[in-house]
Amino acid sequence: MLAVCSAVPALALAGWLLAGLPLLLLGWFRPLPMALLGGGTAVVLCWWGLRRLPETVDALASHTAAVIGIALGSGLFNGFLRAEQLFVRRDPATYAQYAIWLARHGSLPIPYGDFGGPDPALRFDSMGFYDFHGAIVPQFMPGPPMLDAVGYWLGGVPGLLLVPPVLGALAVLVFAGTVARLAGGRWAPLAALVFAVSMPIIYTSRTTFSEMPSLILLFGGMALLLDARHRLRAGHGALLVAGLAGLVFGLALLVRIDGLRDVLPVLAYAGLLIALRRISGPPPESPPPAAGGAARPEPARRFPDGRLGVPLLAGLALGGFCGFAACYLLARPYLEYLSGSLLPLLAICAVVVLVTVAGTALAPRITLRIAPRIAARTGSGRGPASPGRLGRAPRWLPGMPGSAAALVVLVVAGLAVRPWLQTVRRVAVTPEDLLTADFIQQVQRANHLPVDGTRLYYEHSLYWVIWYVGVPVVVLATLAAAVLVGRLARGRGLAWLLPLAIIGWTTATTLWRPAITPDHPFAARRLVPVVIPGLILLAVFGLRWLRDRLGRAGYGSRLAVAAGALLLVVPPVVTSIGTAFSPVERGEAAAVARMCAAIPRDASVLIVERVTGDRFTQLVRGQCGVPAARIRNPKGSSVALETDVRRLIDRVRATGRRPVLLAAEQPQLMRYGKATQVLRLRTHQDERSLAGPPDAVWSLAADVWMAIPVCHGRWREMSCLSG
Template sequence: MRLALPPPERRPSAGRVLAVASLLPALLVAAFLLAGLPLLLAGWFRPLPVLLLAAVIAVPLCRVALRLPETVGATARHTGGVLAIALGSGVFNAIMHSEQLIVRRDPATYAQYATWIGAHGSLPIPAQAWAFGGADPSLMFDSVGFYPVDGSVVPQFMPGPPMLFAVGGWLGGMLLTPAVLGALAVLTVGGVAGRLAGGRWAPLAAFAFAVAMPILYTSRTTFSEIPSLILLFGGMALLHDTLQVTRGRVWPAAGLAGLVFGLAVLVRVDGLRDVLPVLAFAGLLIALRRFGRPEGRLGPPLLAGVALGVGLGLLAAYLLARPYLAYLSRSVNPLLLICAAVLVLTALGTAAAPWLAARVRLPRRLPEIGAALVVVVMAGLAVRPWLQTVRRVPVNADDQRTFSFIQDTQRALRLPIDGTRLYSEYSLHWVIWYVGVPVVVLATLAAAVLVRRLLRGGASFEWLLPLAVIGWTTITTLLRPEITPDQPWASRRLVPVVIPGLIVLAVWGLGWTRDKARRLGYGGRPQTVIAVLGTLLVLVPPTITSIGTAFVPIERGERAAVEAMCARIPANASVLIVERVTGERFTQLVRGMCDRPAAQARRISGDEAPLPEVNRLISRIRAAGRVPVVLAAQADQVSLYGPPQQVMALVTRQDERSLLDPPNGTWSLRVNVWMAVP
């Protein structure tokens, strides 16, 4: 008697492994954001509730993704290459990770934000005026990146990234979380390249992306750009796969793609600009539904998902980051008007689609005009430095700080002193520094060819939304970077869409060039030469630019220095900071990491608080039953109140501040803190 053996299990193909693996980063980030936001709003942002709720949310999200068809034609070598590059990127950036905890620029603000909610689970941050004898006009509880609101302190920025960094802190290390997110971003970009350009080009795109300096830079410390990238490109991948579904229910996958796109607003306010093409695309799908096109059934769930994600982001902004929105009002208010206009135009276009289709005839040469316009726009951005000098005259205190910072940087670099210069006219040159001329040329060629094909109806519909998102965000970002222009700092603006988008277009352009040679009758050898030479042209320039800083971690030693300082502050102390720079850098750090009440003594003029007022505040602290502790940057600034003790003498490295060249090194950084216990 023979026993019937069960049929052998069919292993997933290499292409399916890459397709699914490159969706998981966006799904996991979305699950943690969806779990963390309501718990943070309720004041229950704690490890067990967040991790359990995120796991519960992640299961149905992943089930939806696993039901999508295989969309990447990759071999085991291609898939293994992308996974190995992502893993290597994560390990390398973890080894070289930064320790930006002292609040000088945005990463430390994010780190202190994450530290607070990770330990306390709620916002806003209590000012703890009771520890200083009650509220007093001479006390300031706010500092750089932390706004005063109704007797408490509200952190700057959207809550999405700090929630992710806090979860990373619970799971083993907040400062290593950016490296993990960076590796997930490499995997996501490789997956999108595999879908749009073909599996053979996915490892090339992943490697070119991983070695670009802005990606290394933002994968080593607590920035918001990498999580935003994961959501935007993850949304592209999800929607691409959903478009391949020919039958069955598609609304869960389309709604999920829209939700992932929309959640980018919970990570960065600029995400509202980045998802505008998705709104227009959803309207187009709804219009196509009226003509019986199968893609049209994706429109309503896609629009609903985007609306939900954007709505959660705007709700979080209103409840948790209102002072930040007020600070950005000059940019946010016009953006909201643009969003409203896009919604109105989309609704009108959808309603009038049959009428427009019957009466409007597009110019016969429109495909060629569109392709030429792509080239003209990129050429215009390239010659912009010779045609325009972008300036901004200070109109408020923040502008004045930027003005002074640019002057100081120009002085250090021995450039002409002009604090109104923003150097935004060099924005395309920034891109060329970091990815190279060949990538920009190939991406421009690819965009022109794809625009021409789309307008002629010959290109795959799957390219329409990625091309719209990449083109719209690249142009708007390069026209108005809206960032302090020192490098590598300003390069972070290129991370969410510009650099990965141009790289994906470039590898598609390289594949198109190779196929064009084949169609012209050239044999295998010329095609191989094109592929090899093109690969070198894509990889060598960004690698050369990155070498100068890739192996030098910045601001290392801050964690040990902060821990040592906290250990020197008495347990029942109320910390009064009497000097400006120390107050800006350490008020929230002392409150959050040292777990001591902290405040600045108000300054009337200059950088130090007046002696009589400080003595009065010291008496109030004593009367409250606390130990007064005074902090400042120099010994003579605290010696008036007691014997000075140096509690921090940090010597480390910081970012270079280049304005007209790519950065190729780092600058020294010294941070001193002196303490007195009156």
């Protein structure tokens, strides 16, 4: 049951996304087509991936019940304390408004609406939404909104806001299932508990982020590939499940385009498997028959896992193609915005592809050259390697296991001392950089820190991890990684090769350059897809390794395991408790509903003030369902010029629609007509901490005033009546 429960979420999400993308590109992303095609594809993938599943997890019923209980508790807790981020201030609300548009319209891009034709004072872009080639394009990848739209179809805005807690609960299941496959079923409940109480997991399980579906796909892909290895030994379904694992990995790009970095090790691993497949068969020139005419038996393949390489690579290519196609066709402005970091990543990807292709092509020739030497020095002619081994390590590399283990420790130590050796800065050049620098300065003043807008605080990234999971997790994870790297260097523990490569590569690159605004808890989301779950997985394996060592030494291990479990659980609980019971931005759904009810159905909304335009342009357009645009503000002012406002009012009337003005304060609208307050909210928002873990929430105030312009003078009165 644990094996099935932990594989279903990834397969179901993959099926939904795989069917949803073409429907979205065709403009048919509607409830009925998605229920039939998306739901049907999800069921088919689950059937293919789970039928005749051999025993892959050694969990008892109590282990499975504990994991499911933790997942349910996590979902209920986060669902009850969920956030309501609908005002577009940061990424969650962008995802929410993106999902609402998809759920209500089923197509992209978003049209302008009729405002009487183009005008130099009109702006249709807003925070999180680009003006691109005559239409509006959302900022992010379409994967998360396609998932969140299900909640809107089922329950409107309240249903949409419940999708993140559900995804968070599914992530607990998927992660625990991966732990059970790699470390053992008895360790899955402990890992699930540490994972569920970690503050970044709570944070991203309460609002519409992309990290939870990304985590489900990445760790679900690991679990499916481990299942494929078991199926290979059992003799059925291995190649299909390996292909599904590759598809799940590849579709991570449809959720987050920087998921390309996370799946790069999968590409290299698939190439390695193909190379092993090519060199694992009998030699090109078989020896002659023995005396007496009896033919010698054909040697068994030394590396049976090599058969998984081609389907894994094919599935990865299909999923990756979907991600790149969606990015180019539906999020091209976002692609251009990320070009500074995406182009180097694509260059690294190209290098990995070239090395993989070259290694795969030359593997047999290299093997023919070095195999006799290795066999002579290691005695490898004693028989084929066991399925879990790559073969004995060459004796001409006697220090390789120890050197590899030492390298792991040195990398972690380097990250630990980095704040004393480096201060990461970025000089603002682009308009986006200038906005980020100004934001960092505001947060520094609020945190009573020296004001320096060039600071990024990335040198403290390892300490971010320590804030959220504690020193024991980091120490045990480092120990486990060193042990596992040493085993792999000896040719043992092949099951850990890909998980350890993904965790190690992504953790190192993420901590070196988080590439996110460094205020917390917002920056903590960067640790969610791989870093925190990966370190927790390694930490529980490290605890298991210590228990085994104590047992072999003749010491009792039960007390040590209990103490270790407490050391893993208590630090994240202590950090999380400061904000875990404080929901943020509550009341936004009700406030928006009242505002939308006050706006006439035949309105075209003109927003005359900058902050209101940033936060509410797409909300009014998508959630209220009426055309909305901003009026440009002159440099140095947050309010539009009266001449521009009056001209656009007349142009809207000429279209037969009613002009409605919105602003943040009553005086900004009084010259155009009677202003009434249509939104007033006093609530809480996330803290913005730069120097420590968040332990409180900040206040948040939002006000929107509305005016329906009146006509003055005989000519204007006739114009209004004719309009």
